[in-house]
Amino acid sequence: MRLQNKKIRHFMKLIYFHHPYYRKIMKKQKILPSDIKNRDDLRKFPITTKIPLRKKPRDFILQPKQENIKKTLTSKQKLSALRNMQKFKEKMFEEYYPTTFFGTSGRTGNSTPVFLTRYDLEIIRENTKALLERVTKGIDTPIAQNMFPFAPHLAFWQLTFGIMDYPGTFWFTLGAQRTEAQVQLMEKFKTNLIAAMPTYAKRVSDVAKEMKIKSHVKKIVIGGEAAPKGMIRTIKDNFGEIGKVPQIINAYGMTESKVAMMECEEGSGIHLFPHLHVWELVDKDTMEPVEEDGLLVFSHIDMRGTVFIRYLTGDFLKGRIERGVCDRCGSAAPRIVGKIKRIIDMDKALNTTKVKGVLIDLDVFDNILSNIGNINQYQVIIKKENKYDPYSRDVVEVHVGPEKHVVNSKELVDKIKRKMKSQIEITPKIKIKDPDKIYENVMGTLKGARVIDKRKEIKKK
Numbered sequence: 001m002r003l004q005n006k007k008i009r010h011f012m013k014l015i016y017f018h019h020p021y022y023r024k025i026m027k028k029q030k031i032l033p034s035d036i037k038n039r040d041d042l043r044k045f046p047i048t049t050k051i052p053l054r055k056k057p058r059d060f061i062l063q064p065k066q067e068n069i070k071k072t073l074t075s076k077q078k079l080s081a082l083r084n085m086q087k088f089k090e091k092m093f094e095e096y097y098p099t100t101f102f103g104t105s106g107r108t109g110n111s112t113p114v115f116l117t118r119y120d121l122e123i124i125r126e127n128t129k130a131l132l133e134r135v136t137k138g139i140d141t142p143i144a145q146n147m148f149p150f151a152p153h154l155a156f157w158q159l160t161f162g163i164m165d166y167p168g169t170f171w172f173t174l175g176a177q178r179t180e181a182q183v184q185l186m187e188k189f190k191t192n193l194i195a196a197m198p199t200y201a202k203r204v205s206d207v208a209k210e211m212k213i214k215s216h217v218k219k220i221v222i223g224g225e226a227a228p229k230g231m232i233r234t235i236k237d238n239f240g241e242i243g244k245v246p247q248i249i250n251a252y253g254m255t256e257s258k259v260a261m262m263e264c265e266e267g268s269g270i271h272l273f274p275h276l277h278v279w280e281l282v283d284k285d286t287m288e289p290v291e292e293d294g295l296l297v298f299s300h301i302d303m304r305g306t307v308f309i310r311y312l313t314g315d316f317l318k319g320r321i322e323r324g325v326c327d328r329c330g331s332a333a334p335r336i337v338g339k340i341k342r343i344i345d346m347d348k349a350l351n352t353t354k355v356k357g358v359l360i361d362l363d364v365f366d367n368i369l370s371n372i373g374n375i376n377q378y379q380v381i382i383k384k385e386n387k388y389d390p391y392s393r394d395v396v397e398v399h400v401g402p403e404k405h406v407v408n409s410k411e412l413v414d415k416i417k418r419k420m421k422s423q424i425e426i427t428p429k430i431k432i433k434d435p436d437k438i439y440e441n442v443m444g445t446l447k448g449a450r451v452i453d454k455r456k457e458i459k460k461k
């Protein structure tokens with residue numbers, strides 16, 4: 001905690017002097033950097049939603065001005081400036097000058113950029129190496145396949161940065177495409193470690209089973225989207241038929257957090273990086289801190305480029321943040337324990353979960369559909385009956401791509417209708433489609449959009 005407090009104190013100075021958005025807030029609310037000494041003090045800041053970020057992404061970038069830079073230098077930096085001005089300037093440039101960005105969504109027009117400096121890339125590299133150390137434990141010769149989608153998207157690059165310098169691991173990447181080629185290479189190289197979005201991991205497992213390869217996969221790291229239980233079971237079953245049943249390790253993070261975190265082993269809970277972020281839970285209605293069952297909120301305490309204080313992720317944790325020592329790996333780093341539900345689509349209003357006047361948890365669709373057998377792919381679309389009329393009825397449309405062996409799709413349709421009616425009292429409209437087409441729609445957003453709410457996209461005539 002001492003290290004965390006030290007980082008918080010220094011970071012608050014950077015925020016106060018160099019961060020356009022939070023500087024304004026601190027001035028207005030009369031918060032001085034010295035008022036924030038530990039993680040509890042961070043609660044003096046209001047919650048930050050995605051709305052101001054979307055309006056002015058630039059205001060969230062640390063951008064020191066000449067006249068203020070002296071005020072935030074550490075004694076080490078001051079010394080280095082005295083010794084070698086040129087080198088000092090280069091260092092400052094590396095620390096603050098953005099070199100790239102990641103997007104919050106693959107959807108065009110809806111993506112907000114989060115900028116990274118070389119300082120950030122170094123942090124990502126170092127901490128991903130720590131994650132890899134944990135995940136390769138027990139694998140003598142790690143052979144890894146990075147199947148995250150190739151895009152300006154955190155998951156793909158974080159793994160790439162980390163694994164490039166990680167000793168003793170052979171790795172390669174084809175992104176999240178050319179599945180048959182991936183599967184052939186998987187067999188050829190005896191891949192034992194995979195990292196992918198769950199939707200893609202499932203597809204790879206389907207194809208691998210169909211091609212009857214011999215699988216050597218021991219661990220699969222999944223991230224980038226929430227994975228329903230039924231989907232995880234299918235992935236395990238599929239791999240289990242052609243090799244050993246792999247461990248599925250959850251990763252959690254988002255473009256805005258700039259680093260994703262992971263379980264130390266299956267079911268351990270996500271280990272946080274307490275030297276990089278402070279995580280907390282807040283009540284979904286009052287935004288007041290809670291100990292259990294709340295929305296996940298984080299603050300950066302050591303990053304440059306785009307940074308946030310008390311950023312509302314839109315993910316709901318049914319569970320708690322454990323601060324005790326982990327009984328599996330012995331680490332004292334806090335863990336997110338419980339189920340993370342992505343109930344709130346931050347690109348839209350906060351309350352989009354009412355369908356036909358019934359308040360539903362969007363996860364329920366995944367829970368029902370991933371547990372009905374014989375479905376290869378699905379997508380749920382909530383929309384208005386008349387797309388030009390915001391007051392028309394809500395309609396739930398389910399696109400279903402049956403498994404190849406399914407001959408009687410009517411039976412499947414009836415089963416889905418029956419299950420939905422009994423569990424959420426909604427009778428959906430069901431369309432049978434080609435599973436490949438559905439897969440493309442789901443993965444096209446890079447967010448595994450299995451459930452989408454189109455009701456806000458009312459068209460103007």
Ligand SMILES: [Zn+2]
Binds near residue numbers: 265268271331
């Ligand atoms: Zn652990």
